[in-house]
Amino acid sequence: MTRGTTSSSTRTKIRTERSRSRSCPSTFPRRRLTGEGQRCRRGQRTTQNPVHNAAIQDWMCEPHILARTGQSVYDHQARTVASYLNLMWRDDELPWMPVLQGWTCEDYVRHVDMYAAMGIDLTVEPLVGLGSVCRRQNTKEAVRIVEALHGLGIRLHGFGVKATGLRQVHHLLYTSDSMAWSYSARRSAPLPGCTHKTCSNCLRYALIWRTRLLNSLPE
Numbered sequence: 661m662t663r664g665t666t667s668s669s670t671r672t673k674i675r676t677e678r679s680r681s682r683s684c685p686s687t688f689p690r691r692r693l694t695g696e697g698q699r700c701r702r703g704q705r706t707t708q709n710p711v712h713n714a715a716i717q718d719w720m721c722e723p724h725i726l727a728r729t730g731q732s733v734y735d736h737q738a739r740t741v742a743s744y745l746n747l748m749w750r751d752d753e754l755p756w757m758p759v760l761q762g763w764t765c766e767d768y769v770r771h772v773d774m775y776a777a778m779g780i781d782l783t784v785e786p787l788v789g790l791g792s793v794c795r796r797q798n799t800k801e802a803v804r805i806v807e808a809l810h811g812l813g814i815r816l817h818g819f820g821v822k823a824t825g826l827r828q829v830h831h832l833l834y835t836s837d838s839m840a841w842s843y844s845a846r847r848s849a850p851l852p853g854c855t856h857k858t859c860s861n862c863l864r865y866a867l868i869w870r871t872r873l874l875n876s877l878p879e
């Protein structure tokens with residue numbers, strides 16, 4: 661959520677079925693991802709495509725997730741890059757949002773390099789999702805990660821960032837999303853004038869919530 665931005669970005673998880681996914685072929689059109697081509701696509705996303713962003717399938721790196729897959733942070737990072745490449749190979753006109761994953765700050769910086777090694781310059785992407793941070797958004801490490809990535813010139817999108825997290829890093833995020841407003845609306849009476857049962861999917865309620873939240877943040 662950015663001050664002055666009228667549209668809030670919605671986290672649209674496009675999950676491809678693992679069984680159907682294909683690895684990226686050697687003929688992957690990397691030229692479309694780099695340099696002018698990548699910058700051109702960035703412009704097209706914001707002016708012509710009605711879908712603002714579609715987050716790729718990322719592989720979370722929280723320890724309890726790694727325990728379930730039996731894989732390393734590096735493995736999950738590599739699979740996340742592969743997910744982006746796979747989706748771009750299927751349709752590079754769609755506004756796929758790459759996602760950074762990791763656990764330590766150094767992990768995230770390495771993940772930026774892993775994308776770069778595949779020809780993907782994250783500093784020219786309109787938005788880059790930040791994964792595996794929402795459950796620890798008040799920790800010093802999370803703040804350090806956001807500061808480091810922002811310092812690299814990456815336009816970060818925070819997934820599920822709460823008000824307490826926003827108070828610390830809102831100036832370093834380009835956008836963020838949250839379902840907190842809908843969760844609250846589900847447990848409240850609808851706004852005066854609303855005819856639906858609850859305001860859990862109500863734009864009016866969401867915008868009121870957004871304005872109140874932005875006004876509560878420090879300058």
Ligand SMILES: [Zn+2]
Pocket residue numbers: 850851854855856858859862863864865
């Ligand atoms: Zn409503």
